[in-house]
Amino acid sequence: MKDKELLTEEQLDFFREMINIGAGNAAGAFSQILNCPVGIKIPEIYFFPASNIPPFLKDPAKSFATISMDMVGDVQGRLFFLVPAEQKDKLIELVEEATPGHGNREGVGADSSALEELGNILAGVFLVAIHDFCKLNIYHSVPELRTDMFQALIDESIAATTRESSQIILMVSTFIIVEVNIKTFFLIIPDMKYTKKLLNSISDARKQMFGN
Numbered sequence: 001m002k003d004k005e006l007l008t009e010e011q012l013d014f015f016r017e018m019i020n021i022g023a024g025n026a027a028g029a030f031s032q033i034l035n036c037p038v039g040i041k042i043p044e045i046y047f048f049p050a051s052n053i054p055p056f057l058k059d060p061a062k063s064f065a066t067i068s069m070d071m072v073g074d075v076q077g078r079l080f081f082l083v084p085a086e087q088k089d090k091l092i093e094l095v096e097e098a099t100p101g102h103g104n105r106e107g108v109g110a111d112s113s114a115l116e117e118l119g120n121i122l123a124g125v126f127l128v129a130i131h132d133f134c135k136l137n138i139y140h141s142v143p144e145l146r147t148d149m150f151q152a153l154i155d156e157s158i159a160a161t162t163r164e165s166s167q168i169i170l171m172v173s174t175f176i177i178v179e180v181n182i183k184t185f186f187l188i189i190p191d192m193k194y195t196k197k198l199l200n201s202i203s204d205a206r207k208q209m210f211g212n
Contacts, residue, residue: 022129067119
């Protein structure tokens, strides 16, 4: 994952700080849903080309409950919120315990309701953080739940945006809920023609804040 080919170490640190703020806001919002304290470990941030997916994501035996969204506005592409399949049921159980009937709305299943709620929260706070720092107006479409292997999702996303290799931004966040660690993955896959715009905006935002 040759991060330095995309951003300098200083720019990466700046982006990490930006995402840390978003992650803290996500934990606060999720805490309100669960009616209990929710902590979060410092997110891990990765930049990598779609052709070089990390081994821990492309394990053919590993599937994910996935919320997919379109990214629209100043930067377009795809967004994915992933929860490992083996942790999905625990996360849904925590939501159901805190909000009885949450998954019993007409036409809405428990899986869809709980995971789409969290996917919405994470997408919203991370995109707000990018807006606040980089002054880019980016929005997401209505979330869609599915379960699949990660490689299949990436292949589909690349085909939907561009046939050329895209850069992927991955944020690994571990929420601490009632002493249970729930690891989640949030991916930003900008369309190839918007990748440079996003990375340049990160660089420009840091220059404006620190002057170098």
